[in-house]
Amino acid sequence: MADPVERITELLMILLETPVPLTLAEIGERSGLYESGDESSRKRFERDKRTLRELGVPIETTIEEGDAGASRYRIRPEDYFLADLDLTPAETVALQMAVSAVRMEVDWDEQAVLKLGGTRGVAAPLVADLPAPESLPVLFEAMTTHRPTRFRYSGRDREVALYGVLYRYGHWYATGADRGDGDRVKAFRVDRIEGAARVGEGETYRIPEGFDPGSVLQSDALLLGSGGETVARVLLDHTVAPTVLRARAGTGPANRQADGSVVIDVPVRNRGAFRSWLLGLGTHAEVLEPAELRADIVGWLTSMVGEVR
Template identity: 30%
Template sequence: MSVARAERLVNLVLCLLSTRQYLSAERIREIVPGYGDAPSDEAFFRMFERDKTELRELGVPLEVGRQSGAEMTDGYRIARRDYELGDIDLEPDEAAAVALAVRLWDSPELTGAANGALIKLRAAGVDVDQSSAAAVEPKVRTTESAFAPLLAAVQDRQAVTFDYRRPSPAELRRRTIEPWGVVSWRGRWYVVGHDRDRRAPRCFRLSRIVGEVEPIGEPGVVQAPEKVDLLGFVAHTGGEPTSSSMARIWVARGKATGVRRRAKVIGSRAVAGIPGDEVELELLYPESAANWLAGFGPDVLVLEPDVLRKSVHERLLAVVGG
């Protein structure tokens, strides 16, 4: 389906869902963006019939009727009682998938057309149900400023360049990538693509991108590998350590009692001349563990896994920088 047609269908659903009136085909042609471009009446009616068929096949219930006995033609609307879903019980993995999907709806690129359609409806004198917008516009925030330009680059198949902050060693480096997709993993957004400098696939956390994301080269040149598993790639290379993993940690002697209480001492070890113990700790929630371990400051040093060590180091750098 073309982008223009998809936007027209969204506008049509918003129009018919937001009004309490039956709207005739001619009225819909006047107020729904996309139909005004039809070169003739015949072309419009063909377009409108295709769109109605498409919506019905998608399960959108179109209600046909007349506003009053004086009306000579049928009109259309969508009754919210038929459109809205009832209560649904989701398994945890299903709920996570739904939450990930609706994140995209909060980007300005995807909600701008919908908001514009509602404004046009009100300006045209249509009685708009103010609460209907909530039925089609979920709210899950994406705070990273790099999200929108990277998503646009993926859609345009265009390479980008940006400054990327590495936590260890702490430095800022320029990256140039051919983006394949933007995915969320354990509450964080990542862009996956081909790193031109390293000549290999890489993923980058959006929260570590500094400044502007700049498109380079011509659109349409980036080609993602067939059947590439973006989420799997991030999980194995750029995500947080998996649940119920073992960490090896150094703890200063006589310090960090909270860590010692949950850990198993496996030997003595000095770090930078400071005596301490090497311990093993089972991590059920790695993300919260990184925050917890960073709270012990210099009394705790993560030895393994490397991704947890970097996460704790990044938090300590943020405290020093703040």
């Protein structure tokens, strides 16, 4: 029996080189790794396939007419290999600066830049601080390979055809058709997924043309959440006040100051969304009240500065 590393490597090469999807029997005939009709071979193949997917290899699964329900597999080279972006030195530096301005809990962003030929150490002012839920890579894989993803959410097992994954309101959201609820399109907050998400088997699906993932979410970011509501009193200087007032029209009266600044009351249920909104305003906004929320924001900003140093 072949060494597991050799076996998985050979499976990878077979699936990469085939111009058409192959059944398990056809893979076995070409490689001699998996005997047709043998249950232990089938289980070994499933383990090897799962290992490749856990490593981020996009194995495509299809079920075609005439196969008596047999699944076929292949890896599209265009999905597996990173295309040459042909970046100029200036574009590479610009990309590195953009990546360094967004901090994540893990270094996926830095790894991507290194694969594109960039280097470490290019600094830029921090403009976003993004969480990195454990299920995020799996969800992106499911979406880009157009295969359903399975996870547990709100006490129920779900199978979802993902149409989009996006960061809004201080959280990551996965949007798509919930197959257990008549393909109703829903949004799922990624950090609330219970346990691990996994990419499912079966036929691939199509994302509706022109689908906007953000259209599934509630329109007011700061009110998206199940927690109690807090009213934040925020001082806006004259440079951002007109823009913010237009964007948040109807949220309450504005107290205009002699210097052109404005004090507004902002209802908040989602602290993460409020932090992101406030960070986007930079030094042009200040939380005045309540004291507890102000202390929370100051502590969060202080911790960010300390980590950057």
